[in-house]
Amino acid sequence: AQSVAQPEDQVNVAEGNPLTVKCTYSVSGNPYLFWYVQYPNRGLQFLLKYITGDNLVKGSYGFEAEFNKSQTSFHLKKPSALVSDSALYFCAVRSATGSARQLTFGSGTQLTVLP
Amino acid sequence: DTGVSQDPRHKITKRGQNVTFRCDPISEHNRLYWYRQTLGQGPEFLTYFQNEAQLEKSRLLSDRFSAERPKGSFSTLEIQRTEQGDSAMYLCASGRGGSNTEAFFGQGTRLTVV
Numbered sequence: 001a002q003s004v005a006q007p008e009d010q011v012n013v014a015e016g017n018p019l020t021v022k023c024t025y026s027v028s029g030n031p032y033l034f035w036y037v038q039y040p041n042r043g044l045q046f047l048l049k050y051i052t053g054d055n056l057v058k059g060s061y062g063f064e065a066e067f068n069k070s071q072t073s074f075h076l077k078k079p080s081a082l083v084s085d086s087a088l089y090f091c092a093v094r095s096a097t098g099s100a101r102q103l104t105f106g107s108g109t110q111l112t113v114l115p
Numbered sequence: 116d117t118g119v120s121q122d123p124r125h126k127i128t129k130r131g132q133n134v135t136f137r138c139d140p141i142s143e144h145n146r147l148y149w150y151r152q153t154l155g156q157g158p159e160f161l162t163y164f165q166n167e168a169q170l171e172k173s174r175l176l177s178d179r180f181s182a183e184r185p186k187g188s189f190s191t192l193e194i195q196r197t198e199q200g201d202s203a204m205y206l207c208a209s210g211r212g213g214s215n216t217e218a219f220f221g222q223g224t225r226l227t228v229v
Contacts, residue, residue, distance in 0.1 A: 004157075032215050041222075042222060043119070043223055044158070044206070044208075046217045046219065049215075051215045090157050092157075094214055096214070096215065101146075101165075101170065101214055102148070102171060102173075103160070103218060104160065105150075105157035105159075107156055107157045108155075108156070108157050
């Protein structure tokens with residue numbers, strides 16, 4: 001079975017400061033990892049993904065994420081937060097080698113950027 | 116791309132009634148997913164289609180739930196004899212290619228069972 005843990009329900013950060021949203025995963029074999037963002041009354045929007053190669057992946061709106069195989073983590077980061085980054089963030093995993101095709105999501109982290 | 120479209124956006128129904136939701140994926144996307152999301156939770160997988168074939172179903176998908184994707188284009192999700200516990204946001208997503216590609220989500224259908 002595959003699973004995702006987002007240990008923080010809520011992250012608050014001041015505008016202009018760096019932000020980190022944490023994610024750890026469990027999956028058979030190698031993982032495909034994804035981050036999505038959800039604004040109120042909107043669907044999930046894709047931010048970035050890790051498939052293979054460079055452990056640091058860059059995505060939309062200045063976000064990046066670092067894959068750490070030994071710690072089974074895929075934390076989302078941004079060097080300088082904006083108030084408009086305030087939203088609900090979801091990490092998701094799929095096995096690269098298993099037969100399951102579903103994306104398994106974490107429970108989400110509410111990011112609030114304070115002006 | 117016009118995006119994934121879901122209809123209706125909102126549905127209020129009485130307990131025991133049947134409801135049907137429609138999803139129109141992005142054109143030429145061969146993969147289609149249905150998820151359910153309740154307040155404060157992440158999306159939970161319901162079912163997966165590759166073209167017209169339903170290849171995966173979650174144990175969450177009880178006998179009251181059925182999904183179809185005729186001709187590999189749009190998909191419908193039907194819930195029979197709705198219960199209050201079915202109240203949730205139902206999300207559809209589509210993708211192209213293999214399992215290493217991202218899925219694109221629609222805005223969802225919010226179901227309220229009264």
